[in-house]
Amino acid sequence: MGRERVQFAESFDVVVVGSGAAGAMAALRSADHGMKVLIVEKAHKFGGTSATSGGVMWIPNHRLDSDVGDSREAALQYLDATIGVPVNRERLEAFVDEAPAMLRYLKSTGVPVAAAAWPDYFPDRAGARADRSVIVPTFDGRRLGDERYALMREQYNRFKLFGRYAMDLTETFALMMQSKGWRAVAGKMIGRYWLDRGTRKVSHRDKRFTQGAALMGATYEQAFARGVELRLETKLDRLLVDDGGRVCGVEVSNFGRTYAIEARHGVVLAAGGFEWNQELRDRFYPVPGLTRHSSTPEDGNRGEALIAAERIGASTEHTAQGWWIPTMTLPMKGASNFHEIHQAAFDVGRPWSVVVNRKGVRFVDEACGYDRFGQAMVRDHLETGANMPCWLIFDAKFRRKFSAGGLMPTVHTLERKVPADWWDHYVFRADTIEALAAKIHLPAEAVMRTVANMNAYAKTGVDPEFGRGMNPYDRMFGDPASAPNPNLGPIDTAPFYAVPINNGDLGTKGGLRCDARARVLDGAGAPIPGLYAAGNNAGTPFGDTYPGAGATIGPGMTFGYVAANDIALRSANRRALEAGDAAQGRAPVAVN
Structure with a gap:
């Protein structure tokens, strides 16, 4: 023009x-x-x-x-x-x-x-x-002025304690790992929020921007x-x-x-x-995946600026992949007809668990960086057609201590407090590995063999297949209490659980x-x-x-x-x- x-x-x-x-x-x-x-x-x-x-x-x-x-x-x-x-x-x-x-x-x-x-x-x-x-350390959001403080996009509930209290990275890891003194950390966060009476008169939002x-x-x-x-x-x-x-x-x-x-x-x-543009995903990605599996703000990034630039002759590059991250889906609490995406970036590499494709076999060092995990999902799906989703399988020890996407550990969410519509639709549970495999339609023999292998690796501390827990990045998100390898632990305590893991993203x-x-x-x-x-x-x-x-x-x-x-x-x-x-x-x- x-x-x-x-x-x-x-x-x-x-x-x-x-x-x-x-x-x-x-x-x-x-x-x-x-x-x-x-x-x-x-x-x-x-x-x-x-x-x-x-x-x-x-x-x-x-x-x-x-x-x-x-x-x-x-x-x-x-x-x-x-x-x-x-x-x-x-x-x-x-x-x-x-x-x-x-x-x-x-x-x-x-x-x-x-x-x-x-x-x-x-x-x-x-x-x-x-x-x-x-x-950047914690910022007092009210320094922006009360109008702008309320107008900055708010973080997801997964970055808050109980969906309300803002957490910095130190607090996040203390609570995520249930490190020594984690209950005191949680108590301090809650007390700090409610004692901030001035902000409570303005907004429910924690003024601590983390x-x-x-x-x-x-x-x-x-x-x-x-x-x-x-x-x-x-x-x-x-x-x-x-x-x-x-x-x-x-x-x-x-x-x-x-x-x-x-x-x-x-x-x-x-x-x-x-x-969030399915047409562009279908155009660019070898395995497109679904927009709703993204962990970015819903229906936000739709590529309008890219399309506008292409219309005047702009070119593109590196469009075949996203910034991948494993995610899972759960109903929103109090609004079960709506769904919420939960990241599972670190959950998939915890001890007492394993990730398998729909053939019941592993395909990656589960504790690797989340983008590498997503790349492995794509690669495995192109080779086998049996990924997207894959399955995180874990036992009662894992359930007590760690989250599985949006399923919080029992210290936070007891079994009886898990909504009834979650069981065997979003989260699967059984008394044996064989029964669990049947529920999620995986070949039982292959899954039991995979679990048996993981239990053997947990004893030696060595994963000869993918090297899980054998580098500093893996170990950073493992459990120091699990020896000899913080990312490995026997999957042997009933009940057993499984959740489907999708190839989500942090953007393109x-x-x-x-x-x-x-x-x-x-x-x-x-x-x-x-x-x-x-x-x-x-x-x-x-x-x-x-x-x-x-x-x-x-x-x-x-x-x-x-x-x-x-x-x-x-x-x-x-x-x-x-x-x-x-x-x-x-x-x-x-x-x-």
Whole structure:
């Protein structure tokens, strides 16, 4: 559409589509470059998928601690050892180089950050470390103001104690593992919530923003302080292109009203992936799976921005895989006609359990990183046709101590408190392994053989099939009380249980193809002027792999930062040319 045929309702220097971590960083950095910035968000609340996440950023060579021995070379060595498909090398190196700069900038704005002791997801590969994941400590949500505090997207019940009390990562692991003193931790959380009488007069929501909410709350506090405007219930309909082929604005809709907004210097697409668009899943994925198995906000990321960019010639990359995570489905409490998705990322690798396909056999180290688990589900289904779902089988010892997706341990949910409609529909139970296999229509002999093998492995502490519990990442989520291997334990105490495990996701790995400067590329590999993408709206720089905790948010924020820098550089150059600097002998900055 030509510029002269568009009647812009208003004008900004930069328009950011999407309010998650990538968009928030693009907006914050653009504002610090002196630009007038608007974020448009189609949802009723802001923060995107990031606000509901663990809020971790994977940042190699961050140097938050002076004695950290990480390096650019070690990071690239590790990535080279894990990535299994061709990737844009310049873009990959740009991430490694710019991620530490982004983190230093974020910290300089007033957002506190800290390194977490979280092993890389391929701990046996060259260059792997256990300190590249970065978190933001708990944030007081009311610092955003009571209206904005209520309008940030709230975390799922699975990230809260009893669906109400916010948990940071330390509290989460203490309760999840029932570590020494966990009851005191729970009591402190509950007491802290109810003693906060001022907040209780405003909202039921815990003012303690933790994990993803902490990251987004702290970042938005800085963005709002710099004048960034945020507009909710505002959906991208079209990208507007001038006669020179440059993206010059967006057409958006709000409750049926459609209008155009000029973006003088750039549009940044940061609207997430396409995991809630079944048509795109069917188009891109070798095993599509179902939208409803995703663990991201329901019907949220539908790929509208990707589709809008494709309509003006943008290309895509790495679209064959998602950021996989095992999930299970249960009815919502108090509303059994509606269902809720529960993550089972760590449950599948606990002792006293095993995961099998529909042939009754194992197909993966169940305690591996959740993305690797999902990749194994896809691979096994392509080979056997007997996965998707697979089955988590466990015994009474597991049931007493650990959750199985949304089924809480008996210390929280006694057998008699499990809703009657769950049994043998969502959660299966029997007095013998043979009877359990019959209930879930698996070959009993194969399942019993698999369980017998696991019981033998539990005695020796060695899993000769897949090496479960034999690396630092596995052991981090095992049970230290289970010896000699914290991820193995005999499945021998009745009753026995099973729950179906689906291949859910944390979003899509693939998206718009971008260069090292976050510019969206057309089919010939040339940048589309004025158009940028970051986060899951763009293809991951990592290709087919998930290198460590925070490998979605880390690159998302990094390329949001890179996009803002490139827009600022080009806008300064454009203004210099328009002001006649070149004619006065001052050479413009090269921005090719």
